[in-house]
Amino acid sequence: AQSVTQPDIHITVSEGASLELRCNYSYGATPYLFWYVQSPGQGLQLLLKYFSGDTLVQGIKGFEAEFKRSQSSFNLRKPSVHWSDAAEYFCAVGARDDKIIFGKGTRLHILP
Amino acid sequence: ETGVTQSPTHLIKTRGQQVTLRCSSQSGHNTVSWYQQALGQGPQFIFQYYREEENGRGNFPPRFSGLQFPNYSSELNVNALELDDSALYLCASSLDQGLAGIWQFFGPGTRLTVL
Numbered sequence: 001a002q003s004v005t006q007p008d009i010h011i012t013v014s015e016g017a018s019l020e021l022r023c024n025y026s027y028g029a030t031p032y033l034f035w036y037v038q039s040p041g042q043g044l045q046l047l048l049k050y051f052s053g054d055t056l057v058q059g060i061k062g063f064e065a066e067f068k069r070s071q072s073s074f075n076l077r078k079p080s081v082h083w084s085d086a087a088e089y090f091c092a093v094g095a096r097d098d099k100i101i102f103g104k105g106t107r108l109h110i111l112p
Numbered sequence: 113e114t115g116v117t118q119s120p121t122h123l124i125k126t127r128g129q130q131v132t133l134r135c136s137s138q139s140g141h142n143t144v145s146w147y148q149q150a151l152g153q154g155p156q157f158i159f160q161y162y163r164e165e166e167n168g169r170g171n172f173p174p175r176f177s178g179l180q181f182p183n184y185s186s187e188l189n190v191n192a193l194e195l196d197d198s199a200l201y202l203c204a205s206s207l208d209q210g211l212a213g214i215w216q217f218f219g220p221g222t223r224l225t226v227l
Contacts, residue, residue, distance in 0.1 A: 051214075098211055099168060104153055
């Protein structure tokens with residue numbers, strides 16, 4: 001069955017520290033992969049997406065993600081977090097003719 | 113260029129009632145997708161409309177229905193509301209009719225509370 005697992009419900013990092021949010025997926029074929037961010041009271045904003053090609057994907061706000069087929073992972077990284085990065089982050093998987101499936105999200109907290 | 117807008121922002125209904133949520137797609141977008149996001153969960157795909165036709169549906173019962181109008185705005189209707197229907201309902205619009213919504217933009221959502 002197709003699924004997305006975000007193992008960490010909450011993550012706390014200090015401002016300026018590096019960040020990695022984990023995402024593992026189960027999908028029958030090479031999927032489209034996404035990371036979205038949701039701030040309180042806001043809709044979802046697309047950070048980055050992977051369809052094919054270079055497995056290291058650059059996104060907005062200084063985020064990047066790496067697709068590792070052998071590990072079925074698509075982890076999100078940022079070298080130095082800012083207080084404004086505090087939000088909920090969702091990993092998602094889909095295909096052109098198949099609905100998108102979201103993980104349950106990881107809540108990121110930033111310590112000053 | 114306006115973004116995706118949804119109305120109302122918040123809504124309180126009682127069990128058994130019916131509700132209609134509205135979404136105005138981003139200018140030029142012809143595809144609208146609806147998602148349900150329960151508390152503490154990721155969004156779940158309800159259905160998608162492309163040029164006024166339903167283009168795909170998730171695992172939601174028939175009491176969840178929708179419409180898309182010629183101007184590509186959309187409505188989500190839920191009949192016979194249940195307590196579990198309490199959630200944030202998100203609308204997303206895109207130019208791409210693919211179900212994964214590769215280029216979709218989300219609205220801020222409607223928070224529905226069923227008492």
